[in-house]
Structure formats: structure tokens, C-alpha cells
Amino acid sequence: MSNLITPRTLRGFRDFLPEVMIPRERLIETAKQVYRSYGFVPIDTPALEYSEILCGKGSEETDRQMFRFDHGKHDVAMRFDLTVPLARFVAQNANELGMPFKRYHIAPVWRGERPQAGRYREFIQCDFDTIGTRSIASDIETGLVIYDLMRAIGFEKFSIRVNNRKVLNGLLEKSGLAESSVPVLRALDKLPKIGREAVAKEMQESTSATESQVDEILKLAEVKGSNEEILKQLEPLCVGNELAEEGLSQLRAVVEAANTVGITDANLQVDVSIARGLDYYTGTIYETFLDDLPTIGSVCSGGRYDNLAQLYTKQELPGIGASLGLDRLLAAMQTLEMLPATRTTADVMIVQFSKDHLQSYLTMASQLRAAGIKTEVFPDAKKLNQQFKYADRRGFDAVLIAGDDELAAKKVQVKWLSDGSQTELSTEGGSLELINFLGNKLFESQDDNSLGQRVWDGVKWVWKKLW
RNA sequence: GUGGCUGUAGCUCAAUUGGUUAGAGUACUGGAUUGUGAUUCCAGGGGUUGGGGGUUCAAGUCCCCUCAGCCACCCCA
Numbered sequence: 001m002s003n004l005i006t007p008r009t010l011r012g013f014r015d016f017l018p019e020v021m022i023p024r025e026r027l028i029e030t031a032k033q034v035y036r037s038y039g040f041v042p043i044d045t046p047a048l049e050y051s052e053i054l055c056g057k058g059s060e061e062t063d064r065q066m067f068r069f070d071h072g073k074h075d076v077a078m079r080f081d082l083t084v085p086l087a088r089f090v091a092q093n094a095n096e097l098g099m100p101f102k103r104y105h106i107a108p109v110w111r112g113e114r115p116q117a118g119r120y121r122e123f124i125q126c127d128f129d130t131i132g133t134r135s136i137a138s139d140i141e142t143g144l145v146i147y148d149l150m151r152a153i154g155f156e157k158f159s160i161r162v163n164n165r166k167v168l169n170g171l172l173e174k175s176g177l178a179e180s181s182v183p184v185l186r187a188l189d190k191l192p193k194i195g196r197e198a199v200a201k202e203m204q205e206s207t208s209a210t211e212s213q214v215d216e217i218l219k220l221a222e223v224k225g226s227n228e229e230i231l232k233q234l235e236p237l238c239v240g241n242e243l244a245e246e247g248l249s250q251l252r253a254v255v256e257a258a259n260t261v262g263i264t265d266a267n268l269q270v271d272v273s274i275a276r277g278l279d280y281y282t283g284t285i286y287e288t289f290l291d292d293l294p295t296i297g298s299v300c301s302g303g304r305y306d307n308l309a310q311l312y313t314k315q316e317l318p319g320i321g322a323s324l325g326l327d328r329l330l331a332a333m334q335t336l337e338m339l340p341a342t343r344t345t346a347d348v349m350i351v352q353f354s355k356d357h358l359q360s361y362l363t364m365a366s367q368l369r370a371a372g373i374k375t376e377v378f379p380d381a382k383k384l385n386q387q388f389k390y391a392d393r394r395g396f397d398a399v400l401i402a403g404d405d406e407l408a409a410k411k412v413q414v415k416w417l418s419d420g421s422q423t424e425l426s427t428e429g430g431s432l433e434l435i436n437f438l439g440n441k442l443f444e445s446q447d448d449n450s451l452g453q454r455v456w457d458g459v460k461w462v463w464k465k466l467w
Numbered sequence: 468g469u470g471g472c473u474g475u476a477g478c479u480c481a482a483u484u485g486g487u488u489a490g491a492g493u494a495c496u497g498g499a500u501u502g503u504g505a506u507u508c509c510a511g512g513g514g515u516u517g518g519g520g521g522u523u524c525a526a527g528u529c530c531c532c533u534c535a536g537c538c539a540c541c542c543c544a
Contacts, residue, residue, distance in 0.1 A: 006518075011535065061542060064468065081544090109544090114468075116537070123544065186542095298544070325544030353502080384503050392504035403502060417504065 012113070012121025023339045024330060027153060028106055031126045031324055034148045035104040038141065040128050043103045045085040047110075051075040053088050056311040065111045078110040082127040082323070083308075090131055091312035099132025099317075106326075118296050118331040129321025131308060136250055138320050139284040139304060140257040146288055146300050146322060147263050153329070154338060157291035158299075161271035164251045165281050165303070168272070170244025171237060175216040180207035184217060185275035192273060196221050220272045227255050230270045247283070254284060282306045286322055296332045300324045344394040346374040347442050348414075351388075353403045355381045360407055364400070364431060371435045373442065392417055397442060400434075402427075416441070 009015060016024065032042075051068055054077045068077040079085050082105045090097065106126045115121060128145060130138040143160060150158045168188075172181050183206040187199050196218060203214045223233045231252055238244035251270060258268050274287050283304030290299060302322025309317045333339050348368065350361045361377050368375040376396075378387050384401075391399045401413040406424075412434060415422045426433045 008517090008535080065542080111543080112468090113542070114540095115535095116539095119543075125544065296544095301544075323544065328544050351503085383501070385500070386497090386504095388504040390504085399504080401503075405502095413503090415503070420504085422503085 010121070012115035012119075014120065014122075019343050020330075022342055022345060023333070024326070027326055027330065028124075028126070030152050031106065031149060031326070032104070034145060034152050035128050037148070038102070038128075038145055040102045040104040043086075043089065043105055044107060045079070045082075045089050045105070047078055047108070048076050049079060049085060049088070051077040053312075054079060054084055056084070065113055067110050067112055080111045081109055082107060082125050083129070083321070086127070086129060086131075086321075087309040087317075088312055090317060091309040091315070094313065094315060094317070100138075101131045102129070103131075104128040118328040120327055123325075123327040126324035126326050127302075127321060128323075129319055131317055131319035134318045136253050139250065140254055142284070142302065142320050142322055143254060143258055143268065143286060144261065144263075146286060146302075147258070147267060149300065149324060150267075150288065153333075155290065158267060159289050159291060160268045160300075161274045161287045161289065162251065162254055162268060163271055163274045163285050164247035165275070165283055165285060166243050166247025167234065167238060167251060168247075168275055169282075170241040170247055171217065171220070173243060174241045175213045177207070177209055177213055177217065180209065182279055183207050184209065188217065188220070188273055189275045191221055223272055227265050227268070227270045230272070231255065234272065250284060280305045280308075284320065290332055290336075292336055293332050296328055296335075298325070299329045299332065340395070342395040344376065344396055346376040346396060348373060348375050348398045348400055348438065349387075349391045349394075349396045350375060350377045350400045350402070351384060352378045352381045353384075353401070357402070357404075357407060360402065364402070364412065364427060364434075367431045368435060368438070371439065373435065373438050398438065414438070 051066075052075070054066065055063060055068075062080060066077050066080050068075070070076075086103070086105065090101065104127065106124065108122055108124050110122050112121060113119060128142075130141070143162060146160055150160075168185060169178070169181060172178050172184060177184055184203055187202040187206065190202070191199050199221075200211075200214050200218060203209050203217070204211065209217075219237060223230050223237075225233070231248070234248055234251075238248045255268070255270060271287075274285060281303035283306075285303035286301055287298040288300035290296060300322060302320070304318070304320040306318050307316050308319050309315070330339075350365055352358065352361060358377075365375040365377050378390065388399060396417060398417060399415045401415065402411070406412055410426060410428045411424050412427050412431075413422055413424055414434070414437065423437065425437055
């Protein structure tokens, strides 16, 4: 017996225990509901693709991060995001899909990065994209989806930072730095982190930019204030450059539309320093930070691109999309103690008083389930205190007790674990009285009309609507 | 991929600085309690001190390698 294999997982890969998996599934369910509420439809693609598909862009960085290997005669790789597979997917299926095409895709991706808190080698991305339109309406909608997502998950204090690459690129053009836009933007992105001096230094070291050119760009750093004030200050900087002016008007359109639907400056801010993301962004860009935990980084980001699938088709496919960082968000929610300590997926547990009554318990359970109340029957006729302890530790809302006396009288005791209150109810007529009682208690929180409550407990809400 | 910090029971930490059989709290299983989840008391299971090698009469403790986690780069969700 000494040659047992040590159970272990690869660096950056992890197991998920029920108490982690339950909120994880809830989060995914929430994201799907928000996406569907805008008409996005689901797709899926393979985890493995031909390397030439995934490496097409050929950036050394993504190459280094990709899990890649030979399988027989084929050079294959695991997808490191969902956008490149989407490009291939759309190029291959464009005729059947029709444009515009709005899809969501929730699936794992793999990157050979060095792991850190909230950063893993296998993680889930929750992407949504709108392909085949240049309309500003899609840029606006993308911001609204991000807002609804964050609210539905339960956040109120978050900042969606919005910017437009055209503003940045226009300003670079204006100051004669169009050639070295990538290193300049990369440095600019670090502005809030390392400060103006260090950014200026990095720009001069990594490009041929002169001090005055760098100064010109870093004027952006001085742009501060409310969204309205920032837009005003940008005007003189952009004037005279067609690209920058176009970007500015798009930025203004996004902000104004968001304000119209009630999103305030508290949750959406113009931030001219955000530039990040892959080189292919060409218009509106979004980043989302948690006010209470900004160090975790962006939890939802994306932007507009001119031509998604140019590597795979001659058809020009513009689009915009964003991605929710589910694992990072979950890590943040854990440190912010936003996750309930539930280790069960059921609402109530039926105590097994004696195995002779198993039939009665199973009948009661299926009546409850048919009414939408998730019910578990304890498998053994163990001592009551042990069954109660189990129910308590797992986080059931209520325990149902029916011994000889109750069953003879067609009754059941309902004990509410949060306050210890106990109520005797009738099980006659298909347990209607019991179901009504449990339904009212379990779903009363649904009177809360916030989007978060509605979507978070979507299933319960639907149940109540039908009832 | 580069540089650094850390690693003792499921979790949080002890172990007189190299000295005998690695302890405690908590969690888990059972009992006290054959109709009721806090608490209390009792008992039990659980460790090749992350893994391998070396120095030494003697290693959880010192050295090397390796694995994993974390931090800063890189990049990004």
C-alpha cells in the first residue's frame, strides 16, 4: 500500500468544493439571465483548436501563455480566451448566423501565467459580444449590460471606466506618435498605479518620443472632474484631429445615454487613462473596478474592434463585447464576505423519524418539489439531534418533522432554523397548507423589487410569478 | 518567463532555537441526550512536519533540489 499516488493539482488549477461551487453556479446563472434579458444567445466552441487558429495573431506574449502540444500529426492548443474562437466561429458560420449577431459564451480558458491571488491558469470567462454592426447603440448597450450584471450580482459600489481608443489614437496622431501607440498606451495605462513621472520615463525609454511629445500625451493625466467636466476639458485637446473628435463625440454619446437610463457618475466614469486590453480595440473601451477592492483589478472589461475575423475571412465584421472575470469576482466576493455560507442547494430538510415512515416522507417531499420547494429527505433514521445538526451546518432554511403522532393526524411540524420557531401544519389535500406556508416564508424576500434580488433568485421569482 | 517571501492535522497556530513518542484550539465522527440545531462534558479518527536528497550521535528546526501558495515585474479576467 506504500505506492499510493499523492493526490494533487497542477499549479494554478483548482478543485471546487460545494460551498464555493454553489455561489459560482449562482453567479453564472445570474450572468446568463442578464445576457438573455438583452437578447444575447448562447454558443459553445471546442476547448482545443488548431494552433494556427489560436496563434494567428502571433503576439509573443500570448504564445508564451498558451498551452500547446502535438497530438499525432496535429499541432493543437487550448484556447486562452473566447474572443479568438469567436472570430473563427463567426467566420465559419457567418451565413447561418446572420448579422447583427449577439452571443454569450461562458466557458473555461487556459493561460500558462504565473498564478497570484485571483489569477489562475484555468478560469472561466463570461463573454458577451455584438458582431456585425458599428452602431453606437451597441457601445451603449454593452455598458448597460455591464451595469446590470454588477447590480444583479449584488454590487452597488463599483466603477465602470469608459474611454475611447479613437481619442487616444487621435491624440497620438496629433503629437506624431502614431507609430509607437502600443508602448505609449501600455505605459499610459499604468498612470494610476505608478504615477506621472514613472509613466513619462517609461514612455521615453520604450519609444523615441521626445519630452514635449510625452508632455502632450500626459496632459490627459491632468484631466479630472465629473464626466461633464472631463468631456469639456478634452474638447480643446482633440480639436483639429478628425479621429480624436469622432472618439470624443462617441464617448459623449455613451455617457449621455447611460445618464438617461439612470446610471450616475458614481458608477460610470470617463477615464482617459484606461487603454488596456489587446491591441485590437479601436473604439469604446470599458473596465470595471470594485470600489471596496480596487487591487483585485478589473472584473469586467471589453471594447469595440473594427474587424474581428480578418484572419479567417474577407468579410469585414466589426463588433463590441466584454468579459466578466468570474473567478476574480468570486475571489473578491469572498474577501468582501459577500458569500453566504450555504452548503446545500435545498430549502428544507425532512427528518427521517423512523424508516417505517419513509413512504410518507418521500410523498411529502415530491409534493413540495412539485411546488418548487427544493427538498431533501435525510437518508438515515438517525437520532434527531444529529439530523438537526446536519440541517443546521448545511444551512437549510427549515426542518420538517413528522413522527407517529403527526402522521396519524396528517400534520407536520415545521421548524425554522434561523429563529427556532415551530409551526404545526396540515398535510391534507396534497399538503397545500404546508406548501403555502413554506412558499410565503421562503419567497417573501422577493417583494424586494431590486434587479439584483430578482435575478439572483431568478428561479424562486419565476416560481412566485407562476403561483 | 524573471526576482523575492512562505510551507507543521481539513482550518488557525505551538513545539524551551539541533535533543526522547510533534501538541492545542477549531472542524469532523460517536457518546452523555431513543422527539429538536447554540452551549457544556467525555471519547475517537485524522501528521512519513508539502515531496526528495544531504550535514549530524540526533533535523519540524541547518544546506541543496523539487512542488505548491503568495508578492513584485510581465501580462491580464
